[in-house]
Amino acid sequence: MLFNSFEYWIFFAVVVVLLAFFKPNARRIIVVGASYIFYSFWDPRLCILLFASTLANFYLGIAIDDAAESRRKALVTCAIVLNLAVLGFFKYFDFFADSLSTLLGLQGHPWALSIVLPVGISFFTFEGIAYCCDVYRKDVPAVRSPVDFALFISFFPHLVAGPIIRPENFFPQIRQQSGLTLVDVKWGFCQILKGLLKKVVFADFFAVVADGYFNDPRSGAVGPAVGIVAFAMQIYFDFSGYTDIARGCAALLGFRFPSNFERPYLAANIADFWRRWHISLSNWLRDYLYIPLGGNRVGPLRVYVNLMIVMALGGLWHGASWNFMVWGVAHGTMLCIHRVWGRTVARRISVPSLLRPLTIVLSTTLTFLMVVIAWVPFRATDFATTSTILQQVVTKNVLSTAGASSEYWWLLGISAAWCALDTHRRLQNWMVERMPYALVGVPIAFGLVALQLLGQFGVEIPFIYFKF
Numbered sequence: 001m002l003f004n005s006f007e008y009w010i011f012f013a014v015v016v017v018l019l020a021f022f023k024p025n026a027r028r029i030i031v032v033g034a035s036y037i038f039y040s041f042w043d044p045r046l047c048i049l050l051f052a053s054t055l056a057n058f059y060l061g062i063a064i065d066d067a068a069e070s071r072r073k074a075l076v077t078c079a080i081v082l083n084l085a086v087l088g089f090f091k092y093f094d095f096f097a098d099s100l101s102t103l104l105g106l107q108g109h110p111w112a113l114s115i116v117l118p119v120g121i122s123f124f125t126f127e128g129i130a131y132c133c134d135v136y137r138k139d140v141p142a143v144r145s146p147v148d149f150a151l152f153i154s155f156f157p158h159l160v161a162g163p164i165i166r167p168e169n170f171f172p173q174i175r176q177q178s179g180l181t182l183v184d185v186k187w188g189f190c191q192i193l194k195g196l197l198k199k200v201v202f203a204d205f206f207a208v209v210a211d212g213y214f215n216d217p218r219s220g221a222v223g224p225a226v227g228i229v230a231f232a233m234q235i236y237f238d239f240s241g242y243t244d245i246a247r248g249c250a251a252l253l254g255f256r257f258p259s260n261f262e263r264p265y266l267a268a269n270i271a272d273f274w275r276r277w278h279i280s281l282s283n284w285l286r287d288y289l290y291i292p293l294g295g296n297r298v299g300p301l302r303v304y305v306n307l308m309i310v311m312a313l314g315g316l317w318h319g320a321s322w323n324f325m326v327w328g329v330a331h332g333t334m335l336c337i338h339r340v341w342g343r344t345v346a347r348r349i350s351v352p353s354l355l356r357p358l359t360i361v362l363s364t365t366l367t368f369l370m371v372v373i374a375w376v377p378f379r380a381t382d383f384a385t386t387s388t389i390l391q392q393v394v395t396k397n398v399l400s401t402a403g404a405s406s407e408y409w410w411l412l413g414i415s416a417a418w419c420a421l422d423t424h425r426r427l428q429n430w431m432v433e434r435m436p437y438a439l440v441g442v443p444i445a446f447g448l449v450a451l452q453l454l455g456q457f458g459v460e461i462p463f464i465y466f467k468f
Contacts, residue, residue, distance in 0.1 A: 001041040002462060003245045004199050011038065016252060028147050028174070031253060035154040039119070042160075046118045049086070050154060056082060057128040058149045061135045065142035072136055079132035087125045090118055095320030119466060120160035122317055124153050126284055131167045133288055140167045148174050157249040161242050161465035163260040163280035173255050183433070184251050190432040191248030193447045198241030199463070201450060202411055206234040207461045212403055214379050217389050222403030224392040230408070231379045232372045233415070235464055236265065239278070242463045265371070266419060268363045270334040273371060285314050304339070308332040318378070319467065323386060327378040334370060 001008045015034045019027045036047050060079040067075055094115055131152070134140045143149045152170050213227020222230075240261040247257045260279050267273035274282050286295075293306045308329065315328020351359055373393060380386040392398060422428055431443055 001038060002460075003242060004196060012249060019253070025147075027254075028151050031156075032147060032150045032154060035151075035156040035159060038156040039154065039159060042119045043116065046116075049090070049118050049121075050124065053083070053086060053124060053128060054150050054153045055146075057131060057153070058143070058146055060132055061142040061149075062144065064132060064135045076132055076136035080129055083125045083129045083132075087121060090115055090121055092316075092320050099322075117467070123162045123164055124159065126164050127153060127167075130164070130284060130288060134167050140171065143171060155250070155255070157246040157253070157255075158257065161239075161246075161463055162278075163243055163246065163257060164284050165257060165280070166283075169258060170255070180252065180254065184254075186435075187432055188248040188251035189444070191244045191251065193248075193444060194432075195241040195244030195246075195248060197447055197450060198237040198244065202415070203234050203237035203241055204461050205407065205411060206230040206237065209403055209408060210234050210379065214381075214385065214389075217385065217392060220400075220402060223400030224389065224398045226401060226404045226408070228372055228376060228389070228393075229412075232265075232375050233412070235375065235378075236261075238464045242465060263419065263423075263425070265368050266364060266423065267367050267371075268360055269367055270331065270338050270370065273367060274331075274335070281314070281317075285310050289313065304336045307335050307339070311335065323377045323380060323382065326383075326386070327374055330374045330377070334374070 001011060011034075015031070018030055022030060036050070039050060040047050057079065060075065060082070064072055064075045064079070131140075131143075135142050143152070148171065151174065152165070152167065155165075155170075158165060207230075209222060210227055210231035213222035213224070214231065217224070217227070243257075243260040247259075250257050258280070262276040262279065264273050264277035267276050290306055290310045293309065294302055295306065296303055298306070309332075311328040311332030312325055313328070315324045315326070315331070318324045318327075373390075376389050376393075377386045380389060435443075
């Protein structure tokens with residue numbers, strides 16, 4: 001059941017209507033039940049895994065909270081190992097088994113088990129780890145209500161593709177729940193409409209162009225720059241569109257999720273990019289991997305090693321493919337170079353105030369180009385395709401406009417113009433949060449017309465992060 005499908009909105013409307021007739025305690029039970037129904041649309045068997053993961057983390061959290069200091073570390077270690085074992089088995093067993101078979105020169109796939117990848121497993125296992133670690137650190141108390149904890153893990157707006165919600169952000173909202181205000185309703189609907197526009201109009205159009213290039217980069221039907229930029233636009237509009245819809249649906253159910261994207265392609269450097277892109281994952285990797293490894297508190301060489309480990313594992317988190325790890329290593333390398341530059345060359349350069357706007361434009365452009373090129377191994381299906389595309393990037397044919405229709409340029413132009421017009425999101429925030437109710441119908445009507453005229457309804461393209 002996709003967010004951009006008619007079936008989902010019927011399902012969501014039924015849930016919202018049902019909640020209006022019940023008190024808060026009953027509402028939580030209804031939402032948990034609805035979440036399992038939602039998840040069962042992919043494969044009812046997966047609900048067993050979701051339930052088992054929820055139950056294990058619920059009791060482990062209580063055990064950690066109640067344990068003596070001498071046993072707390074062993075229990076949280078057990079929780080981390082259990083969650084990673086579940087994630088590793090379902091997501092990576094076949095991948096590593098096949099890789100080992102290839103390394104040993106074995107024919108076929110003798111050790112593969114053909115395991116079905118549970119939708120959203122990367123997200124709900126990371127939330128389970130975060131919860132147990134936070135209880136161990138005494139950042140949050142253990143949740144004693146199984147319904148409340150099940151709601152945290154299975155809450156359907158973010159169940160299959162995030163954002164990764166932190167316990168300290170979610171559980172207080174359960175206790176503070178009250179009726180929806182007009183502000184909540186307006187904000188929720190605006191987020192949903194914005195997300196649908198991003199997905200159905202922008203992401204799905206760029207997806208067709210990107211597929212036309214990455215599926216056969218040698219054909220010449222789509223130019224390298226056209227195809228690579230198309231994928232950069234697709235993944236941003238696709239994932240940020242999903243997040244907007246998830247945040248809007250959550251708001252209409254009484255919860256506010258933090259922002260997961262803050263104009264990442266306007267980042268002035270690669271570190272800034274990761275403060276703006278998939279913020280919930282970036283923060284998770286920082287707090288539960290980078291800092292425990294030593295973070296910035298260790299020697300300079302170890303800091304760079306930590307960065308590479310975190311980004312390599314962050315890349316592999318996205319999928320069972322060496323290409324994803326290459327993407328992560330590429331970003332780790334860029335982060336290390338940025339760190340070296342900032343601690344050596346940048347400190348010795350004094351830029352005149354008149355030239356600072358130009359340096360920002362240049363650094364933002366360079367960052368965008370590097371990020372876009374790094375998307376190649378992320379999207380390519382194998383090393384051979386990655387190699388072919390990267391070879392094309394350094395040829396004069398890279399700027400071929402083959403495959404770029406007028407609609408392609410219009411959508412790119414609209415994206416760039418909107419960012420230039422509303423760089424700091426003041427206009428967008430005003431429209432979403434402070435626009436007078438008498439005027440709300442104007443952007444809504446405009447958005448619905450744009451969906452009708454420009455929406456890619458003839459193709460069914462799932463959200464990219466559903467497979468992670």
